[in-house]
Amino acid sequence: MTESLEFSALLRLIGERSAAFGSAVAAAPGLDAPVPSCPGWTLFDLVQHLGTGQRWWAAIVAAGPAEAPPAKDAAKAPRELDALLAWYAESNELLLRTLREAGPERACWTWWSAGVSPANARGVARRRVHEVLVHTYDAQLAAGTVQPMPADVALDGVAEFLDTCNSTPAAWPHEAATVHYHAAEGRSWLLALDGTGAWPAPLTNDAAPASVSATGTAEQLLLFVWGRLTPGDLKIEGDPQVFERLITWEPGE
CATH class of the missing domain: 1.20.120.450 (dinb family like domain)
Known part of the structure; x- marks a missing residue:
């Protein structure tokens, strides 16, 4: 965690x-x-x-x-x-x-x-x-x-969503990908998607370029992962199809 x-x-x-x-x-x-x-x-x-x-x-x-x-x-x-x-x-x-x-x-x-x-x-x-x-x-x-949401709580909310909702040993059914989230408040996260499942990890300076990244305030990122905002509400770089696949993915299916 x-x-x-x-x-x-x-x-x-x-x-x-x-x-x-x-x-x-x-x-x-x-x-x-x-x-x-x-x-x-x-x-x-x-x-x-x-x-x-x-x-x-x-x-x-x-x-x-x-x-x-x-x-x-x-x-x-x-x-x-x-x-x-x-x-x-x-x-x-x-x-x-x-x-x-x-x-x-x-x-x-x-x-x-x-x-x-x-x-x-x-x-x-x-x-x-x-x-x-x-x-x-x-x-x-x-x-x-x-x-406005308290920024520190929203920051923890993004991390919690990755830990809880985007964390699974179910194999990612698409080409392996990495998703980076960057908060304007200075925090970043990485979600790796591959045959071992989906696993969050801190984003380090030497991390490989992301398949796709989303940048916004902590509140915007939290509302995005919870489905209240769309990719169009954030700064998206890379392949937006990865987000489309992640949003519709149901690991239990």
């Missing part, structure tokens, strides 16, 4: 970003407002998705090591604004309390077990920070109140 924030900082950020998420929801014109970055979703759908996710991951961490996750809670979130926000706050606090009690090294089921991110409470906390971070952007977009 690439260097990441301390466990205590991850827990603090889950709380901070969740508060920002709640503020965006409260400022929106209504729970039926569409979420432009999540086509087909309303703001209510977004809150229910994130709150249900917080509850599910709390149950996963509480269960400890397991071959399969517990079932998701099928209960629907309340549709009245104040009740919905209280339900979400309760969901978030349940996750935070469970993570605190478990501690960072508590092993648990994760869908990324074959990748770089650890299958433990630390890995879950890091994943949930960035889930809330990006969905806060979604909610702010729906409310028309988009605020």
Whole structure:
């Protein structure tokens, strides 16, 4: 796993970003407002998705090591604004309390077990920070109140996405390639794609020229890897087809 924030900082950020998420929801014109970055979703759908996710991951961490996750809670979130926000706050606090009690090294089921991110409470906390971070952007977009992301959190978010979502032993089904990401804040990353899978690594000065590279702010790069921005929103050099293939690649297929 690439260097990441301390466990205590991850827990603090889950709380901070969740508060920002709640503020965006409260400022929106209504729970039926569409979420432009999540086509087909309303703001209510977004809150229910994130709150249900917080509850599910709390149950996963509480269960400890397991071959399969517990079932998701099928209960629907309340549709009245104040009740919905209280339900979400309760969901978030349940996750935070469970993570605190478990501690960072508590092993648990994760869908990324074959990748770089650890299958433990630390890995879950890091994943949930960035889930809330990006969905806060979604909610702010729906409310028309988009605020800049904290640069240090966005930087960790790019690295976390490569560690978790782009890390797999599944063979890359195309010609071997390397992808470089360059943040204006001074950080860079490399993703190698070949027959051994997809593996992130720090980008060193002596690295070979990339098959393709993307340059932007940390926030732009994070939104790009999460599918909120397109290659046209960044400075792209090299073969853009590599990004097209990476975006549509489903290693489990």
